[in-house]
Amino acid sequence: MKTNQIGFRVVASGAVAAGSLALCLLWTTTAAAAGSRSNCAKCHSKVHLDFTSTAGKHRDMECTDCHQGHPPEVVRPYPKCADCHEPHLKTMTDADCGRCHRAHAPKTVAYAADIPSDWCLACHAPVKEALLTGSPKHAAIPCTVCHRRNHGATSACADCHGRLHPAAIMARFPKCGECHHTAHELNHWPEPKPVPEAPGNQPG
Numbered sequence: 694m695k696t697n698q699i700g701f702r703v704v705a706s707g708a709v710a711a712g713s714l715a716l717c718l719l720w721t722t723t724a725a726a727a728g729s730r731s732n733c734a735k736c737h738s739k740v741h742l743d744f745t746s747t748a749g750k751h752r753d754m755e756c757t758d759c760h761q762g763h764p765p766e767v768v769r770p771y772p773k774c775a776d777c778h779e780p781h782l783k784t785m786t787d788a789d790c791g792r793c794h795r796a797h798a799p800k801t802v803a804y805a806a807d808i809p810s811d812w813c814l815a816c817h818a819p820v821k822e823a824l825l826t827g828s829p830k831h832a833a834i835p836c837t838v839c840h841r842r843n844h845g846a847t848s849a850c851a852d853c854h855g856r857l858h859p860a861a862i863m864a865r866f867p868k869c870g871e872c873h874h875t876a877h878e879l880n881h882w883p884e885p886k887p888v889p890e891a892p893g894n895q896p897g
Contacts, residue, residue, distance in 0.1 A: 730756050740797050747798040759796070771796070781815040793844075802844035810836045820877050827874075827881030839876065850876070 733756045734741035744752060762770040774780070774790040793804045793812070813836040814821040824832040839848045850869045866872055874882050 733760075743795070743798040743801075747801050749800040751796070751799060781812055785812070803842055804837065804844075806835075806837045806841070808835075808837055813840075823875070823877040823881075827878035831876055831879055 730741070730744075759772060760770045761767065764770065773787045774794075774796075775787060778790075780790065789812075792808060793802050795801065814824075839853075840846050841848065856863060873880055
């Protein structure tokens with residue numbers, strides 16, 4: 694009798710689990726088909742928060758503009774990034790996009806230290822030109838060494854170089870750029886533009 698009771702409990706719990714799974718699948722399929730963002734948010738609250746706060750232009754879209762169906766009925770219910778967006782480089786794959794951007798928070802750009810500098814310089818062309826013409830030492834350093842983890846982050850010169858000059862010089866010139874220009878154009882100052890003469894000083 695004890696064995697039968699245990700067996701009955703196992704069968705009963707299995708039936709309940711199967712029923713719960715079926716209800717869950719029915720709910721997700723129905724919610725996905727309905728296309729209401731509020732329906733999706735009932736299960737995907739974190740995604741909904743990211744989407745409404747940092748999604749940029751994606752924020753004006755409905756979930757079903759990208760998500761067609763719901764797992765497990767549809768294994769991959771969303772398009773590739775390149776279906777809508779031009780990649781920074783032609784060699785980049787859909788997986789590469791996800792290393793810096795998140796679809797639900799694309800304006801929050803975060804990355805690991807091994808991101809290739811070519812990906813950064815594909816958008817920052819003036820920086821690339823400056824590095825190649827004016828800062829050979831810094832040009833050999835990956836972008837992520839100075840710009841760590843988040844887009845727009847910048848390290849201080851002293852993080853790598855410390856304080857190389859005597860205190861008196863640092864007190865007089867507290868900003869490294871006053872003597873060394875920018876990190877991308879190290880010690881390479883542009884040619885000064887000629888100052889136009891005042892009208893009364895012009896010959897003739």
